[in-house]
Amino acid sequence: xxxxxxxxxxxxxxxxxxxxxxxxxxxxxxxxxxxxxxxxxxxxxxxxxxxxxxxxxxxxxxxxxxxxxxxxxxxxxxxxxxxxxxxxxxxxxxxxxxxxxxxxxxxxxxxxxxxxxxxxxxxxxxxxxxxxxxxxxxxxxxxxxxxxxxxxxxxxxxxxxxxxxxxxxxxxxxxxxxx
Ligand code: CO
Numbered sequence: 012x013x014x015x016x017x018x019x020x021x022x023x024x025x026x027x028x029x030x031x032x033x034x035x036x037x038x039x040x041x042x043x044x045x046x047x048x049x050x051x052x053x054x055x056x057x058x059x060x061x062x063x064x065x066x067x068x069x070x071x072x073x074x075x076x077x078x079x080x081x082x083x084x085x086x087x088x089x090x091x092x093x094x095x096x097x098x099x100x101x102x103x104x105x106x107x108x109x110x111x112x113x114x115x116x117x118x119x120x121x122x123x124x125x126x127x128x129x130x131x132x133x134x135x136x137x138x139x140x141x142x143x144x145x146x147x148x149x150x151x152x153x154x155x156x157x158x159x160x161x162x163x164x165x166x167x168x169x170x171x172x173x174x175x176x177x178x179x180x181x182x183x184x185x186x187x188x189x190x
Contacts, residue, residue: 018048018066020056023118023166023183032062032069032162035097038140042072046095046138049074058116059083060154062161065117071098073158077151084149095138099159102144103132111153113167119186121179123171127156 021027035042045068053061059079063072077094081087107129114122130148133155137143147155157167168176 018045018052018068020052021065021067021117022186023168024180025117027064027067027069028117028161028166029164030064030069031164032064032071034071035136038097038136038138042070042097043138045070046072046074046093050076050093053116056116059150060158061116062158064161064164071162072096073099073155073162075151075154075158080149080151080154084151086149086151096133096155096158097136097138099133099135099155099162101131101156101159102134103130104128105130105148109153111150113153113157115157115167118166118168118179118183121168121182123168123175123179125157125167125170127153131156133159 045063049061049063049066052066053074053076059076061074063070073096075094075096076092077089078092081089105128108126109129110124110126112122113125129152131152132144132146134142134144160166168179
């Protein structure tokens with residue numbers, strides 16, 4: 012019998028956030044439980060996206076609050092609130108980029124403007140193991156790009172220059188751990 016896992020949010024500085032996650036080999040019910048728990052943690056902290064390493068699991072899995080993002084992007088609401096993305100691969104990137112302020116649940120209180128490709132096309136597996144393609148722009152593209160970075164051990168302050176990065180880390184170190 013398996014013991015009930017309790018996942019918690021990983022806060023920077025933490026070496027887990029700087030490691031490359033492994034590919035998911037098999038989509039099990041255990042994995043689906045992790046995705047559901049990730050959705051609940053994301054909701055608890057008002058996030059719109061969360062990657063598995065942010066809950067201490069180095070597997071290539073992401074959860075996106077597609078409904079909240081669709082409202083923000085003013086596009087039709089999806090059938091399902093959460094978009095579950097497993098083993099994503101970016102297969103096309105637009106040359107055009109855009110700037111927008113970003114935050115991250117693993118870096119509370121830190122917000123910086125990040126330049127990212129405006130549009131992407133990804134290939135991924137959903138939680139049923141179906142291979143799908145998705146074209147994204149707007150906040151959805153940005154969010155997916157941010158979360159895929161997490162799977163590659165990259166966080167958004169890696170884009171902002173050494174001084175801002177240092178400031179962010181020292182601010183996070185001073186903060187009390189979150190409950
Ligand atoms: Co993040």
